[in-house]
Amino acid sequence: MARDELTTERTRRTTPRGPSKSQQAYHWLKERIARQEFTPGYRLVLGAIAGELDMSVVPVREAIRQLEAEGLVTFERNVGAHVSMVDDSQYRFSMQSLSVLEGAATALAARALTPDDIREARAINERMIETLDDFDPRAFTALNQRFHAILFARCSNPRMLELVETEWAKLGHLRDSTFSFVPGRAQESVAEHENILVLLESGAPLGEIEKAARRHRVATLDAYMTHEHPDEALGVLDI
Amino acid sequence: MARDELTTERTRRTTPRGPSKSQQAYHWLKERIARQEFTPGYRLVLGAIAGELDMSVVPVREAIRQLEAEGLVTFERNVGAHVSMVDDSQYRFSMQSLSVLEGAATALAARALTPDDIREARAINERMIETLDDFDPRAFTALNQRFHAILFARCSNPRMLELVETEWAKLGHLRDSTFSFVPGRAQESVAEHENILVLLESGAPLGEIEKAARRHRVATLDAYMTHEHPDEALGVLDI
């Protein structure tokens, strides 16, 4: 009997087996960084974070190591961790890489898109056009992301999408602010969207589609960078 | 005087300030995985590794978390860490992504390559041709990597190269065995190398160069995959 009780104790799950604390800390930090609550340069103090999350520093350290491996956080020995700073040059390199990856991802999705997908994407693009009067960058950007999400959803290569995701995560808050720099860029962008949709609908050669998608991303980069490096070739490979 | 001695004691670095143990463990593990001493599926037991490296498990855990973030290691709660298995489908997706990234990287290096670079690359390629009689996959692969390293060295986008590196690391031991699958593939490969060199020398459009470089990588994939999915489109985007 005492034996049975013991057994019962043993069988019962004392902890409901959620995610490990390391994982909790990882997601918590990543979310904060993505939300810009922790902006680039922000100092991440292990003890403080551990206290906030009600855990010890060990899991927090592990989480920060993971984020470091992803490039979101910089960890300096005996100094501490900071949210990574993205300087202009890194930004350009990442955007150029993104243009290549997103171009390929779009092309790899092209043949799998259904007419419904196209319709949905076009509807979103039209809502983007509506937001152009009385321009709200936040709403515009949200729609923009939905637009591309629809295209990417059919990408036959999930790894390619992971690479895109990781790269965007690195850029952190800059992701959302891309369009605020050059207002005129928004109009251009919706026009390019429509252009891409037409190519997709018409079963254009994958090369054409890849080219258009790549240029679309690079144009964003150009818009952001205009004031800095006006005449440098910012990344349109001549495909 | 006693004061001076104390000061001296204090100033002297008791630990010579090497890399942290976490970093040591990280590099040690990464090296082992790259060398195939830890093959895919190999179980990484924290305690054992800690003992081997003469440290406690905490730094080892951190190292494994970093490797997990890079995709080299899979970590399952309360079960343990394993060197990631790469199945055929993941392999294909990674190789396709690599073809895209390497194509772009080659194109981004094209205009910066000097005649000396081309000469050196060609010399290496000729040594590859020599190894074809009495074929030694190991030597061939080493030369192959040097060949591409020369081209990539001038790539204007370091981030693109990082992405290439990380992706190769994920494939681990498969990196070296690519050519052993289809013997005839080696001849083809050196011919493609020469083709790429000619394009580079002649200042061909970047699109042509990118296309050639991308096809080169995909051909390797085809060679590896032939027996599995003979007629699927394995990744040559129609650029």
Add this chain to the structure above:
DNA sequence: GTATCTCACATCGTATACCATCTGTCTCAG
């Protein structure tokens, strides 16, 4: 007033200890 030194404190780095969880083996009922 300025530059340098010193010291205290904040923070990181790691080892140790202990609890939770899994896994394989052994037992026993059917």
Add this chain to the structure above:
DNA sequence: CTGAGACAGATGGTATACGATGTGAGATAC
């Protein structure tokens, strides 16, 4: 013989403790 359950050992997960290191404020000499 078979399968379900229990137990023990192995292993992962986290907290705590303590040593190592960097940083900045204050003191001191010039």
